[in-house]
Amino acid sequence: xxxxxxxxxxxKLFLIFEAPTLFxxxxxxxxxxLYGIYxxxxxxxxxxxxxxxxxxxxxxxxxxxxxxxxxxxxTLKYVLISVILVNAxxxxxxxxxxxxxxxxxxxxxxxxTSNLIGGIVLGFVWxxxxxxxxxxxxxxxxxxxxxxSWLASTDxxxxxxxxxxxxxxxGYMMIIYIAGLMSIPxxxxxxxxxxxxxxxxxxxxxxxxLMVSSFxxxxxxxxxxxxxxxxxxxxxxxGGPYNSTVLIAMxxxxxxxxxxxxxxxxxxxxxxxxMVALISGLQVYFSKKLEVES
Amino acid sequence: MNRMTGKNKYLELVKMVILFxxxxxxxxxxxxxxxxxxxxxxxxLRNPLAISQSPTFENFATAYDEMNFMNSFFNTVLITxxxxxxxxxxxxxxxxxxxxxxxxxxSVIFMIMVVAMVIPFQAVMIPLVSIYGSLGILNSxxxxxxxxxxxxxxxxxxxxxxxxxxxxxxxxEEASEIDGCNKLQTFFIVVFPLLKPTIATxxxxxxxxxxxxxxxxxxxLTRENQLTLPLSTYAFYGSFSVxxxxxxxxLVLTIIPILILYLFLQDKIISGVVSGAVKT
Numbered sequence: 169x170x171x172x173x174x175x176x177x178x179x180k181l182f183l184i185f186e187a188p189t190l191f192x193x194x195x196x197x198x199x200x201x202l203y204g205i206y207x208x209x210x211x212x213x214x215x216x217x218x219x220x221x222x223x224x225x226x227x228x229x230x231x232x233x234x235x236x237x238x239x240x241x242x243t244l245k246y247v248l249i250s251v252i253l254v255n256a257x258x259x260x261x262x263x264x265x266x267x268x269x270x271x272x273x274x275x276x277x278x279x280x281t282s283n284l285i286g287g288i289v290l291g292f293v294w295x296x297x298x299x300x301x302x303x304x305x306x307x308x309x310x311x312x313x314x315x316x317s318w319l320a321s322t323d324x325x326x327x328x329x330x331x332x333x334x335x336x337x338x339g340y341m342m343i344i345y346i347a348g349l350m351s352i353p354x355x356x357x358x359x360x361x362x363x364x365x366x367x368x369x370x371x372x373x374x375x376x377x378l379m380v381s382s383f384x385x386x387x388x389x390x391x392x393x394x395x396x397x398x399x400x401x402x403x404x405x406x407g408g409p410y411n412s413t414v415l416i417a418m419x420x421x422x423x424x425x426x427x428x429x430x431x432x433x434x435x436x437x438x439x440x441x442x443m444v445a446l447i448s449g450l451q452v453y454f455s456k457k458l459e460v461e462s
Numbered sequence: 463m464n465r466m467t468g469k470n471k472y473l474e475l476v477k478m479v480i481l482f483x484x485x486x487x488x489x490x491x492x493x494x495x496x497x498x499x500x501x502x503x504x505x506x507l508r509n510p511l512a513i514s515q516s517p518t519f520e521n522f523a524t525a526y527d528e529m530n531f532m533n534s535f536f537n538t539v540l541i542t543x544x545x546x547x548x549x550x551x552x553x554x555x556x557x558x559x560x561x562x563x564x565x566x567x568x569s570v571i572f573m574i575m576v577v578a579m580v581i582p583f584q585a586v587m588i589p590l591v592s593i594y595g596s597l598g599i600l601n602s603x604x605x606x607x608x609x610x611x612x613x614x615x616x617x618x619x620x621x622x623x624x625x626x627x628x629x630x631x632x633x634x635e636e637a638s639e640i641d642g643c644n645k646l647q648t649f650f651i652v653v654f655p656l657l658k659p660t661i662a663t664x665x666x667x668x669x670x671x672x673x674x675x676x677x678x679x680x681x682x683l684t685r686e687n688q689l690t691l692p693l694s695t696y697a698f699y700g701s702f703s704v705x706x707x708x709x710x711x712x713l714v715l716t717i718i719p720i721l722i723l724y725l726f727l728q729d730k731i732i733s734g735v736v737s738g739a740v741k742t
Contacts, residue, residue, distance in 0.1 A: 178563055181645060185559035189552040189615055190571060196612020197578055200589040207589050214592065261484070269478050277728045278485045281492075284720050284731070286674030288692045289713055292699060293491050296710070300510040301494050335488065340735070347736045385739055396582050399676045403696065417584050421677075424588045434588045441585035448580045 208434040215428065226435040235411075236419060236436060243416040246330060247394040253334045254390050255383070258341030263371070265342070266349045276346060279339035287399025294332045295319060295404050322412035325405050329413055332400055337393060341386040348382030349375070381458060388451040395444055416440055492717070499710035506706045521711035528702065529712050533687060534694040535719065541603055541679075541690060542672045545610035549668050550661055553615045557622030558649055562632075572623065575616040583613070583677065591681050606682045610672055618664045621741050625660040626653070663741075666734025673720065691716050 208226055212219040230236055265275045282290060299317045306314025318324035352375060360374045398417040401407060407414040407422070414422065420440060424433030498506050500517035525531070560572045590609075594600050630653055638652045639645075676692040683689060689697065695716050702708055724731060 178565065181559060181563060182568075184646060185555045185649070186568070186571065189556035189611075189619070192552065192608065192612045193575065193578075193615050196590070196609050197581065197586060197616070198574075200586040200593060201578075201581060203593060204586060204589040207592070212592075261481075264477055264481050264484075267474075267477055269474055269481065271478070275481055275485060276732065277724070279488055280732060280735075281489065281721075281724070283735075284670060284674075284724055285717055286676060286692045288674075288676045288696050289716050292695070292709070292713055293495050296495060296498070296510075296706070297491050300506070300706070304510050335491075339488065343732055343736055344739050347740070389739055396584065398584075399692075402676070403699070417582075420584045420587075430588055430592065437582075437585045437588060440582055441580075444582045445580045 204434050205438065208431055208438050210431045212430045213428045214424065214430045219431075222431065226431045229432055230435050230439065239411075239414050239416055239419045242326070242413075243395065246326070246333075246415060247391060249330055250333045250337070250394045251387060251390045253330070254337040254341055255386055257334060257338040258386065259345050259379075259383075261338060261342040262345035262349055266346055276343060279342055281339070282336045283340045287397070288403045290332060290336060291400045291403025291405075294328070294335075298328050298404075319405055320409060322409055325409060325413050329401060329404060329415075332404060333394065333397065336400075337390055341390065344386050344389075345379070345382055348379050352378050381455065384451065384454050384458065388447060391447050392444060395440070395447070495710050495713050498706065499714045501707060501710075503705050503707050506710070518707075521707035522715065524708040525698065525712035525715055528708065529694045529698040529715075530686070530689070531694075531715055534689050534691050537603065537688060538673060538690040541607055541610070542669055544607045545614070545672045546665055546668045548607065548611045549614040549618050550664055552611055553618035553664070554622050554654065554657055554661070555649065556615065557619045557626055558653060560619065561623045561626040561630075562635075572619075575619050578616045579620065587677070587681065594682075600682050601684055601688070603683070603688055606679055609678060609682065610668075613678075614668050614671070618668070621664060621738070622657065622660055624741070625657065630656050659737075662730060663734045663737045666731050667738040670731075670735075 209221055209223055210219045211222045211225075261279055265272055265279075269275075298319050302314040303317055305311065306316075318328045356378075357370060357374060360370050365373065396417050397415060398421070401413055401415055401418055405413040407418050416436070417440065420433050420437045423436060424430050427433075494510065497513055498510060499521055500519070501514040501521075502518060505512070505514060560568050591600070594605065599605055634652055635648050638648045643651065674692060675690075676696065679690050679693055680696075683693065686697075695712055698712050699709060702712075
């Protein structure tokens with residue numbers, strides 16, 4: 169009887185505190201996710217009322233789809249270059265900003281500004297820069313590299329996307345690196361200075377090892393953000409020219425909502441999910457490993 | 463240590479100049495857009511870098527009217543405020559339950575919610591649209607807020623749960639129950655006020671997310687009077703693609719509200735983003 173009333177009390181608590189959230193979560197994330205796995209095994213076109221099960225056919229189609237793979241490999245290239253540049257520049261900015269100069273707060277806020285603004289707006293801002301401002305500079309100063317819009321050439325459009333990403337995210341990672349740098353105890357650095365380390369040695373042998381956890385956070389944050397980027401590509405290049413900047417997230421959208429191949433689109437989406445899950449798994453693994461070592 | 467040698471001062475000056483130039487490069491795209499928002503289309507095409515001799519506000523009037531700015535602005539405010547408030551309410555209550563009730567069932571729920579943080583939006587986007595579309599309940603701002611709660615709650619529950627576990631002493635809850643509070647009263651009167659730092663973090667993260675989000679609202683909202691700022695900016699760009707003046711003005715209009723907020727709350731926003739990133 170006592171046990172019963174205890175568990176009925178717990179059930180009452182569950183109904184009041186947990187059930188509403190759980191219901192919303194299940195209907196928005198849980199059910200669609202599971203239904204998506206089912207959907208990826210059908211040939212539904214998004215409109216027809218009847219469709220049939222096709223098993224793993226969509227996944228097999230996917231494996232043989234050259235468009236998908238070129239989009240996927242371009243995404244990998246974009247992610248790899250962006251992750252390296254974002255973190256290198258973000259870290260350098262953080263070191264410069266925290267090196268004891270005046271106006272540190274203004275600098276920090278200034279570099280972060282682009283992260284307050286949505287990707288759609290940022291893409292439009294930069295499309296004007298690439299199409300008008302840089303072309304003007306190129307033509308009036310006779311710089312052939314800028315004399316035509318970067319967004320009009322397949323190769324340069326890709327690099328435009330990288331530039332906008334690096335410009336935006338390096339300010340984001342900078343503030344995380346700043347927080348990491350500030351948390352290094354001052355006496356450790358002073359001790360190294362007394363032991364005769366110059367500032368380069370101090371950075372290499374004292375600061376960097378203490379920053380490993382910040383690096384892990386920032387690198388994985390950048391990885392996730394870059395793998396799923398959509399807004400900026402939409403407003404900067406719309407995937408063009410000639411589909412040269414259709415990253416994987418946009419490819420999923422186009423397959424489902426423009427080509428009306430919901431099943432194939434969902435198979436691609438599931439593939440994207442596996443990639444992101446793998447990245448997050450690695451992140452957990454590395455941070456756990458680090459905790460054990462330190 | 464405090465003695466500043468000439469060499470150090472020189473070095474500091476060099477660093478400041480480098481940083482200042484870098485900052486200028488970083489914000490120059492915004493400055494260029496701002497300059498051009500006061501110019502006519504012909505002036506913009508002639509020289510996109512020049513400052514106008516006779517600034518015009520006409521672009522702003524056009525953009526304001528054509529993108530139905532006030533309407534989109536209020537939609538965005540409404541959806542962001544309700545979205546963030548409901549995420550905080552739902553997640554803090556759920557996290558309280560998960561932190562305090564230890565059963566196999568509650569730890570399974572927590573595990574599922576944490577793992578779900580990994581699911582990218584694109585992975586549920588297609589089934590979400592097809593389920594809610596076939597039920598005929600898309601196309602409403604309320605539905606959009608409901609979805610934000612669903613997508614936002616797993617991260618928020620995770621942040622709240624670890625805070626409650628580590629920083630809310632169970633003894634004060636017991637004391638309030640001895641004083642005759644039931645669980646709901648204990649939560650809202652005693653526990654909830656203690657969550658302030660975490661509420662700030664979740665508010666910053668979710669506010670920036672919902673305010674700037676494009677993909678989800680673009681799938682849910684279609685009627686013109688429901689659009690949020692990112693949606694109406696995008697629609698405006700599609701319909702006005704040749705006249706640069708109003709386009710530049712529309713970007714400035716969209717950026718200004720969040721910039722004003724940033725001016726007053728920059729420390730809170732930055733520390734919220736940092737603690738959100740470090741906790742996940």
